[in-house]
Amino acid sequence: MAEQHITSRAQDYAQWYQDVIAAAQLAEPAGVVRGCMVVRPHGWAIWEKIQAELDGRFKATGHQNAAFPLLIPLSFLQKEAEHAEGFAMECAVVTHAGLKSVDGKIQLKNELEEPCVVRPTSETIIGHFFAKWIDSYRDLPLLLNQWCSVMRWELRTRLFLRTAEFWWQEGHTAHSSHAEAVEEVHRMLDIYRDVYQNVLAIPVVRGMKTPNEKFAGALATYCVEALMQDGKALQGATSHDLGQNFGRAFNVTFQNKEGARDFVWQTSWGCTTRTIGALIMVHSDDNGLVLPPRVAPIHVAIVPIWKSDAEKSQVLEASQKIAAELREDGLVVKLDDRDAMRPGEKYYEWERKGVPLRLEVGPRDVASATAMAKSRISDSKEKLKVPFENIGVHVGAILDAIQKQLFARALAFREANTVKLDSWSDFESLFADQGSKYVYAHWDGTTATELAIKEATKATIRCIPLAGEGLDDGPGKCIKTGAPSRQRVLFAKNY
């Protein structure tokens, strides 16, 4: 196991981000195919935890999982003009099938009559099947989700944040009325908020995207936005009101109670492996990955300490008992009994992998029937004594506390890095150089102004916060043009 140096956040934030990923063995660039990543077991285990949390909530709200083809006929993409334009540049295209060997060299064989795109998202092909499956209002609502990977041929890639292939879920639903579809859009947005805040311990702002930022082909796009430690925002998940746009494009119609034909009202919503990037950039520190217990693949690492063989058997026996008891409580416990490694090195390893709690069990601890506990997020090297008796209760309480502390810490950071601005020069200087925060400011509602602000400062409108979110205080004047503004919107640089 190669020792991993982690650059400090202060020195080079981008390098720190990559170092944390390498040191925790979460993922690495595939190298053999531009922009693609390999998600290593520890990284995938985190994704599986996120999947489980989301999937359970999807099922509980009546959704079913399904799987649709990876390849989409090119013609499908042309059916919804705005959607096609939004994704045209970044589609990977399959033009051939089969290979042949010519003079020992592999060559392409049969050119396809109609090329296929590798799905960048599945609205089109799912629209096609919705048209087949939906005939009556009795078939609605149709509530589906698929877990899969998609491909967008990105020109600049970063592990988890932007890769050519990434993993996600995409929910697709069809409804008999716009009101019902809108209700679904918000139901799913709230599920994302719930998972972000209560599982990932990341505070988010719910909002609506501007017309300029919304999903190509949607009537409206809603999102949850999170703030990273460098002051940049990251979109955590999206939920789209597709209106009848795809219904029209794919002729998805149903007969309503009155006997009339109408196009269905659709939604789609998604959350990606990018979420792991958010986890890293919100919680982790200069010692490596920090994970909230609810998404940690390993909750507790037990490091036994011994000198003699007699001590070793005694200490291991006690450690195994503790591990078994904690596992009965549903915790994932790693008993690190590797012989060749000294305890200190094990501490560093589990720290950089983000294990929330470490228990040390040595001869002295066995004698006193206590273990030394070290939280991943405690400031000092101070350790806490926990008794063997009812250890599950103590460990459970510590893990709960860590979960709460992480959210509180992230929330405090967000509050400390959120400002209300009304002066254009203040706005400009805040975003000067690499600077960024959450800035609530007035905007006149035009795309022209939005783009002018971006041009001048690199800051973009992350969202128009929903009622009750953010720091809105009623109408005002646009920070750039002085034109009337209905409410403050959220600005930041973004990933």
Add this chain to the structure above:
RNA sequence: CGGGGUGUGGCUCAGCUUGGCUAGAGCGCUUGGUUCGGGACCAAGAGGUCGGAGGUUCAAAUCCUCUCACCCCGACCA
């Protein structure tokens, strides 16, 4: 896709300017031994066609051309 940078054992790098013995070091890895409460030590080993393909040359890690990948800054985007 535009601008800049990088590519030498698993990792970090030296060597390249000015071509020349068998391509080195530290860490990691393997084996044996001593260790073990915050990154251990000793000894002996294994591991590289220098990102790839062409070219120049008696001779290329080193010079030239092309290409691939990665990183940074843009533009675009989950």
